[in-house]
Structures are given as C-alpha cells and as structure tokens.
Amino acid sequence: MSGTIGEPTGPPTQANAMAADISGQMLDLDEDEDLEVFSKKASLTDGSAFEFEEEDDSDCKDIFVTVDNPESHITAVETFITYRVLTKTTRSEFDSPEYEVRRRYQDFDWLRGKLEEAHPMLIVHPLPEKFVVKGMVERFNGDFIETRRKALHKFLNRIADHPILSCSEDFKVFLSAQVWELTSYKKQGPGFLSRMGETVRAVANSVRGVKNRPEEFAAIQMYVEAFSNKITNLDKVTQRIVKEQKEYMEELKEYAPSYTLWSGSEEELVGPLKGVASCIERCCKETEEQVNQLSDTLVPSLHEYALCSETLKAVLRRRDNIQAEFEAKNEALATRKVDQDALKEDIGKLEDRMELANSALKVDWSRWQRCMRGDLKTAFVSTAQKNVDYYEKCLAVWETFLVSQRTEGCEDADPDQLS
Structure with a gap:
C-alpha cells in the first residue's frame, strides 16, 4: 500500500493538486442552524443571527x-x-x-x-x-x-x-x-409519508448526478475515496493482527507450564527449564498488555474513521443532490416556455441553498480533518511507545535469563580447567 492516508493518486489534474493541498487549508470553524445556514454571521430561519469564535476545548x-x-x-x-x-x-x-x-x-x-x-x-x-x-x-x-x-x-x-x-x-x-x-x-x-417523499427526491437527485462539481469538492471527493480505501484496509489488517496476537498469547499461556512439568523429570536441567518457563510467563503478561493497548487505542480509532469515511461519502452525496436539483431547474428554464417566473424563483432559492451547503461542508470538513489527524496521531504515538516498551521488557527478560545461565555455567565449571 503506497502513499499516505487519504492521499489521492493518479495524474496531476487540478483536482489532484487541490486534494493534495487540502491538508493545509485550516479554515476557521463557522456555524449553521438548519439545512443551509453555516457562515460566520448566519441569518437563521427565525431572523436571528449568531457568530462563533475559534474553538478552544481546554478553556471553553x-x-x-x-x-x-x-x-x-x-x-x-x-x-x-x-x-x-x-x-x-x-x-x-x-x-x-x-x-x-x-x-x-x-x-x-x-x-x-x-x-x-x-x-x-x-x-x-x-x-x-x-x-x-x-x-x-x-x-x-x-x-x-x-x-x-x-x-x-x-x-x-x-x-x-x-x-x-x-x-x-x-x-x-x-x-x-x-x-x-x-x-x-x-x-x-415528521411522519412516514414526509420522510418517504424526502427519500424519493434524494434518490432521484443522486441518480441524475451532477455535471459541474466544483474543483474544490471534486478534490475532497478524491481525498475521501483514497482515505476510505486506506483506512479500511488498515482497520482490517489491524484487527487481524490483534486476533493473531491474542491467539499467540493463549499459546504462550500453555507453553510455560510445559517447561515447568518437564523440569520435574530432568534434574540436570531444572534451573534452565524453570528459567525459561518464568521468562515465557513474564513475556505473556507483557503481550497481554500490548494486545490490550491495541484493542483499546489503535483498533477503535481506525475502526471509527473507517466507518466515518462512509459518513463523509453520504454528506458529499447530499451536497451533490442539492447541486443536481439546481442544475435540473436551470435545464428546465432553458427548455420550457411556461412557468418562467416560478422556475427563476426556485433557481434563486436553490442557488442560495447550494452556496450555504457548500460553506457548511467546507468549514466542517476542515474541522473534521483536524480532529481526525489529532486522533490518529495520538493513537499511532501511543501504539509506538507501547511497542517499544513491550520489546524492551521482553528483551530484558531474556537477557536476564542469559546472564543467569552464564553465571551458573562459570560456577559449575571445573576449577582446574578454569585455572
């Protein structure tokens, strides 16, 4: 798997260039109140307006x-x-x-x-x-x-x-x-019929599709597709690794007692056999902690964002639905001779709705990216630190065993041979 998470691949089109640059676009988060409203000073359906400042989770x-x-x-x-x-x-x-x-x-x-x-x-x-x-x-x-x-x-x-x-x-x-x-x-x-009507309209719009998606949202679409593929793959592989690590841990739990039982019938190997059993038990404990860290930190983060990629696709489809309806009205205006005034009024409303929807998505998209990168970076760093601790502790366990065996070997050696 090449590239980084969410990095679009393909020929260097304008959309590709925008997708690659999206990570640097940190817009101030603005707010909305209903389907359309999402701007720094948004006029709401009830005529009021409000403004949000930059987030500060620690203080606010x-x-x-x-x-x-x-x-x-x-x-x-x-x-x-x-x-x-x-x-x-x-x-x-x-x-x-x-x-x-x-x-x-x-x-x-x-x-x-x-x-x-x-x-x-x-x-x-x-x-x-x-x-x-x-x-x-x-x-x-x-x-x-x-x-x-x-x-x-x-x-x-x-x-x-x-x-x-x-x-x-x-x-x-x-x-x-x-x-x-x-x-x-x-x-x-809302009642069932109302919900059904909205669903039918949404499906019709999604089937019709859009003709001129803005480059900015085309770039986001490409980013989301690449992100979805990579994060889903990482999620599946990580869950498989955790499963295999749990199976390995269960094997270790059965492995150590075997050495202990063996020591009962090998008087000359009692020390080394019990030493190996002790090392395996200690490594098993460290493995369990490592598995727990993966299960509690890395797996949930990857899985959440794998699911979230589908949410992103749904939000983009809803944005496209609004644009598709706007384009359909414009086409109708160009071909129909009647109801010109009504169509122009509808087009004006749809244009406002599309502009506000675009604004809403852009600012929440930036917020989501900041959140995603922070969450995944934290999970990766925590996993890396736990892996370092795990291997260092297991290495120390076996090094201690080696030192003890070398010391015993020197003590058991013939003094005449040593001299």
Missing part, C-alpha cells in the same frame, strides 16, 4: 458527558442493554447543572438520525455497528458491552465538542429527558 468546554454502568434488561419481548448517561454542564439552556438518565442503543441511533436530518452538511461521527462486530461471538458478553460503551461514550463527546451539534435541542433532550419524556418527544418527528 461547558458540557461534559460520561457513558457508563451498562445494565441488561430482559423482557418477554426482547433483551437489551441500557447505559447510564451522566451530564455536567454550565449552559443556561439547561434547567439543571447535572443529569443522570439511562439510554439504550436505539436512543443513540435516534439522536444521530435527528442530527443528520437537521444538519445534513455536518459530519456526524458514526455509532458502533448495531449488530455483533467481527470477533465478538456473543452479543451480550462483557467484551462486546464494554467495547460498545466506550464507542457510545466517544460518540456523545464528539457531539458535545461540536459547536453546532452540541446546541441541538434533540441533543439536550437526549441528555436530560427521562425515558417516558424521550419516548413522547420522539413521536413528534
């Missing part, structure tokens, strides 16, 4: 969320897990500074759907898969539940750290409403 964070304490629930109809969601905040729109509620996976899924619906040009990070992830045999075993809990915790904190998504009324309700209140709130959403 005013909402903290923790997901913990999973509990199993068994009913006559289903078995499911709920998680405690603890929130501490200083925001004035909340009635209390602290909340404690319980949520199940489908509640998290509902929240993500509402955020995407309200802010289709923002990059909402993915949830862990609904069904059993690869390597998990039992859906409700301890490892699976803990893996999901960590992913849900990260998901909510992604939202809490986002200057627009964290202000969503749906997010506030999710964090603060009791179960019956949340159930009632969910029922206030």
